[in-house]
Amino acid sequence: MGSLFCPSLIVFFSLWLTLIPPSHSIDCSSLKLPGGIRHYSNCTELPTLNSTLHFTYNATNSSLFIAFSAAPSNADGWIAWAVNPTATGMAGSQALLAFKNKGSMVVKTYNISSYRSIVEGKLSFDVWDLEAEATNDGKMVIYGSLKVGGSVEKLNQVWQVGPGVSDGHPMKHEFGKANLGSWGELKLVEKVSSGSSSPAPSPVPYNDSGDGSRAREIYAGFWILALVSWLVSVL
Numbered sequence: 001m002g003s004l005f006c007p008s009l010i011v012f013f014s015l016w017l018t019l020i021p022p023s024h025s026i027d028c029s030s031l032k033l034p035g036g037i038r039h040y041s042n043c044t045e046l047p048t049l050n051s052t053l054h055f056t057y058n059a060t061n062s063s064l065f066i067a068f069s070a071a072p073s074n075a076d077g078w079i080a081w082a083v084n085p086t087a088t089g090m091a092g093s094q095a096l097l098a099f100k101n102k103g104s105m106v107v108k109t110y111n112i113s114s115y116r117s118i119v120e121g122k123l124s125f126d127v128w129d130l131e132a133e134a135t136n137d138g139k140m141v142i143y144g145s146l147k148v149g150g151s152v153e154k155l156n157q158v159w160q161v162g163p164g165v166s167d168g169h170p171m172k173h174e175f176g177k178a179n180l181g182s183w184g185e186l187k188l189v190e191k192v193s194s195g196s197s198s199p200a201p202s203p204v205p206y207n208d209s210g211d212g213s214r215a216r217e218i219y220a221g222f223w224i225l226a227l228v229s230w231l232v233s234v235l
Contacts, residue, residue: 038143040067048178049161053081057188062150064188068096068142069135074163076100078170079140082112083148084156085124089183091115093158094123098132098142099165105132107142110170118170153189158182 040054051070058065068081082095095110107130111121126147134140148155159182162173173179 038067040065046159046182047184048182049159051079051159051161051182053157053159053186055186057148059189062148062152063145064148064155065145066143068159069139070159070161071137071139072099072161072163073174075138076164078162078165079142080110080158080160080162080170081142082110082158082160083125083146084158084183088156090158090160093156094125095158096127096130096142096144097170098140099170100134101165101168105134105140107132107144148188153187155186155188157184157186 038054041056043052043054045052049070051068053069054067056065057063066081068079070079072079076099078097078099080095080097082090082093084090084093086092090112091114093112095112096107097110098105098107100106108120109123109127109130110118111123112118123146127144129143129145131143132140133143160173160179162170164171
């Protein structure tokens with residue numbers, strides 16, 4: 001048994017390392033924001049448009065602090081993150097939109113009443129501390145704080161990127177699959193029992209994008225279990 005033990009372990013761990021696929025788990029420390037000054041309780045990779053959201057929800061005063069990061073579709077384009085208080089999707093959303101204006105990053109607010117009406121204006125909820133910056137890797141980041149309803153536990157969020165700005169107005173975004181699928185639910189509070197709740201933990205979203213990653217995880221898990229069973233039988 002002594003002569004078999006060491007080679008078996010070497011084979012096992014070598015195969016184990018090659019079979020385990022890259023993890024979908026999100027470590028907020030790996031999603032660093034420019035400057036490294038602001039810190040958030042939660043972070044998640046959004047499922048489309050290579051974008052991320054950092055956020056902290058303060059249930060005491062019903063405030064949400066966010067940092068949305070994405071790359072515009074062109075260097076002179078725009079990015080946007082929004083909350084839709086009444087529905088899912090773009091129509092009805094209350095958007096924070098950032099772009100470069102004469103070399104400086106700015107954030108504008110848009111009340112998108114319909115797909116044909118994208119007009120800059122006051123949102124249906126209070127927002128403050130709006131800032132934006134461009135990163136060295138071609139991305140933009142929107143920072144902001146907003147007031148949400150006192151009993152709200154989740155929000156309908158929408159995010160988008162666009163190709164440019166003309167005369168101060170954002171140009172239409174593309175209508176590809178990623179653009180049309182850039183909306184979802186943001187949980188602010190995680191239920192821990194039927195009678196209590198707590199602020200949402202750092203999300204570890206499962207997103208099987210159809211590239212077979214989930215199948216590879218299951219396949220790798222099967223072979224790891226098989227190797228463990230084999231080691232038990234021979235040791």
